[in-house]
Amino acid sequence: MTLISFVVPAFRVQGYLRECLDSILGQPFTDLEIIAVDDCSPDDSGEIIDEYAAGDQRVRAVRLTENVGLGPARNIGLDRAVGEYVWFVDGDDWLAPECLPAVVERLRSTRPDVLIVDHVRTHWNDTATRSAMREVFAEQPGEETFRLRDRPETMRLLHTAWNRVVRRRFLLDLGLRFAPGWYEDVSFSYPALMAAERIGVLDRVCVNYRQRRAGAITRTRGERHFEVFPQWHRVFRLMDRWGPGVDALRPAVFERMIWHYLTVLGNGQRIAPELRPAFFAQITADYARWLPPEGYPAPSGVEGLKHRLVATGRWRTFSALRAANRARDVARRSARTARRRVVPVARRNARRARDVLLREYYRAELRRPIDPTLAVYAAYWYRGFACNPAAIYEAARRLVPGVRGVWIVRRDRVATLPPGVEYVVAGTPAYYRTLARARWLVNNVNFPDFVRKRPGSVHLQTHHGTPVKVMGLDQQRYPIGAGRMDFAGLLRRVDRWDYSVTSNSFSTQMWDRAYPARYTTLEVGYPRNDRLVTATPEDVRRLRAELGIGLAEQVVLYAPTHREHLPNYRPPFDPDHFVEALGPSGRLLMRSHYFHDRYRRPRRAVDRQQVTDVSAYQRVEDLYLVADVLITDYSSAMFDYAVLNRPIVIYAPDWEAYRLARGVYFDITAEPPGTVAMTFDELLDLFRAGAVSSDAATRARQRFRARFCTLDDGHAAERVVRQVFLGEPAVPRDRC
Incomplete structure (x- = not known):
């Protein structure tokens, strides 16, 4: 057995x-x-x-x-x-x-x-x-x-x-x-x-x-907490049926009942203020109904006082006692906060003083009405017009032309904006005014901590990839990879979200645990991938021509991800040797992670004409469209590129170290979207032997696509706009 x-x-x-x-x-x-x-x-x-x-x-x-x-x-x-x-x-x-x-x-x-x-x-x-x-x-x-x-x-x-x-x-x-x-x-x-x-x-x-x-x-307010009473009634009715054999236990069971009732009542996240008097009255009624004739072991001190107030039905005194205890706790917290205050205004530099004035301006703008036609967009910490927010912006212009879309960008990124896109520069008065008065705030990362969630505003978190590496609260288990992340601050930012866009059920599951809050999940596919589905062969030919790529060239895009715990790390990759393995008709596009624009260093010059650095290219979706093969490691690029149903190679030379230090949600070497190479020599051999397009690689890619890409049908941005901007509810999946 x-x-x-x-x-x-x-x-x-x-x-x-x-x-x-x-x-x-x-x-x-x-x-x-x-x-x-x-x-x-x-x-x-x-x-x-x-x-x-x-x-x-x-x-x-x-x-x-x-x-x-x-x-x-x-x-x-x-x-x-x-x-x-x-x-x-x-x-x-x-x-x-x-x-x-x-x-x-x-x-x-x-x-x-x-x-x-x-x-x-x-x-x-x-x-x-x-x-x-x-x-x-x-x-x-x-x-x-x-x-x-x-x-x-x-x-x-x-x-x-x-x-x-x-x-x-x-x-x-x-x-x-x-x-x-x-x-x-x-x-x-x-x-x-x-x-x-x-x-x-x-x-x-x-x-x-x-x-x-x-x-x-325990964190849900409502009348259902009154269901604790019939559960305890069942216990005492059962004891009545069992008879004298359990009578000796009645005092201890009774004490547990009153303790439990007071625990539920004392939790402000369960019983709303307007329900508290009725809940207390029911405790008093049960006290009188089930009190053992011989009494019970009541606690001492403040808890004992609560029991006595319950016994006599003195709700007002009980409520006043609770208010006094809460006031004492608030005073203690305030004292601790005051002791932690540091750096007087007089010692701040001029830039900080200017920021303080602008924040005051922001708070003043918060008192003005929300602009019911204003939507603000941002991507990658104000790096420009990109990713899911860009796709949603374009769909909103088409479906809700009455909404005015304004982008927030860094000053050094203004030139990358498409013609006709309205923008404000981060850090300017217009920036603070726009943030304060927008009805919709759309971002693929979080807005800064100072941004307030106004009643009537709608915050849309689009994210920027299906996760391989652990994210959010899950990073707490990997302190090396998490660095100095402020998890309490992260949750305050997450609590501003009204909607969270996910591209597949796997992402939904991971975000539920990584970012626990009360937002609504929109599992609709990734808006940025609409372009991959709807692009025509003519679009691909035009993009190839713009990048100087011939129609007969085999284009390989190499796009490794960033190592937060090793910011200076670069995977062992020799472009000269790689293009030799590709042959004369091969073309290598190399794209670094967007984080690397913080600390660009001169790269070693590449002599071959077959290698192009496309790190500064704004729309990565265009690069996917022109590429015949993608090489990546732990980047979400693999999930997007899989929409195109083209060969993917996982090149993971530091897999074991990355998995242990940064943490991953699944083993991409065991469940890859194609072939896998753990060393540079293995990578070269895959291309020399043509294994990147083998039957085994194709089967692996089909399994991967079935798991992660089924929602990417070219209409994800429209689904988001219809629900978030037009209030048209998404059609729920029937799971029962």
Whole structure:
């Protein structure tokens, strides 16, 4: 018999589900199964489950045709489980590496009904908070099993389902199921503990409990938090049915109930102010209804005062106490902030003083009405007219001619703008005025920190590539590659987004975890790739002529990405030797990453006429169109170029070092869009042998295109404009 059945419900967890499943499947123990339940999730959770089920026979996919909620979804998984034990793991959490052998050893040696394991709360900033395990068990809990009445303090451990492994036969004999609604763990975990004859505690961190910035019920305001009450009512009604055998536990269970109610009430992200009096009144009613005749172990200090106020129904006093505590906390934070203030105005230089005046001007402009016809565009930190914003600008000019589009550019980039494009220069008064009054703000990176999100304005984040390298919050796990990134500041910028454009479901999944916030995802394809789909053979001939490329030449575009952690690194690439391998009809276009315009150094002169440096060429899409083959490493260029269905070569001489230092989302050497070379000699051999266009390379490219390019049909920019500018809702995908 399988030892452990993992039940993993999935609803809106596409950004985290892979990490969850990998953390289970990657354990050094294989006698397990995963029942992964897609609870009719509107995102790609179901597709991810199907992918894992197809690749590993230990994963069984369950796709529900309607959303039933977390509790019923767990029940459905339980009904299909065959393991001796069942472990309910949420799809956005993950197991600690190497933890399962310790769990297995304890299960086999003690055969508990319930084994509680330790956990940590893992926060968005990659910090972790320990559980209450060490406070509850001042000494090691030991390996011996026990009953709850012998160690009632066990109830002070977090009452979730995912921090305990439960014997499946015990659950079936007890008839214990998860109830529908929020806080479903309450009416499952406490009864399981009360009924268990053998409870074990493993003092080892096994679960990472993800503290999400957005999407979790603990960060969602609304009336559904009142569902905590019927869950606790189920516990006490069950105790009434079980009779005297559990009466001794009533005081401890009652204390846990009041503690839980006050925890929910005290969280400002759950109960809105207008609902707080009614929530408090229900606590008071439950206090009177379920108070044990012999009393209960009420806490001391401020917490004890809260219990007494609940008992007497004194909402106004309770509210005043909370306000006083919050005022004290604000005062403490303000004092700390004041101590951190540095650099008086008198010591600032003239440039800084000018910036201060311009920021004041910006704040003054914020008080003026938003211009309902103004859209501001920017790309690559004001480097010019490019990428997705440029494609959206052009589509908006056609579809909403009443909207005035203005570009922000650096002064040294003004000359690169197409004729007729209105612009303002970054840092000027016109720049601050435009930013303050625009209704739409479109960028493929973030606007500066000082930019305010005005009510009525719309911020559209287009991004600028499908990610190979880890991004956003995921970079916290790779401090070498992240450098000095301010992740708290990043999230403040992300919170301004109203829309996030993605080119494929893979990008959507990665952005969900890298940039957690409440924006709306537009999974519509990449606007900048529309040109690749709609360009005609005549367009390609014209572009070749403009670049001085003959029609018979075989054009290879070499476009490596930037190494943030190694800014001076250049991959080993000798253009002279490369064009020798290409032959007389070959042409090499070399393009460096746009970051390199910060520190351009003189390049070694290239004698051959077959080599052209196109780093300064403004529209990279034109270069894709004229190229017959693309060579790149970890750049998003591969995803765009794949739209053209032409050969791609991955040249990754520093793959292992890059993967470890910078971090990647998938192994491009194992799932490439074509052929792969790890050394320069291998790269030359691929071209000499014609392997870049082999059947194997073509099959790899087709698999890659099927995964990443299906939405690029030439109409992505139009879809964005219709939703963002015209308010026409996108047609949702039917996932159930």
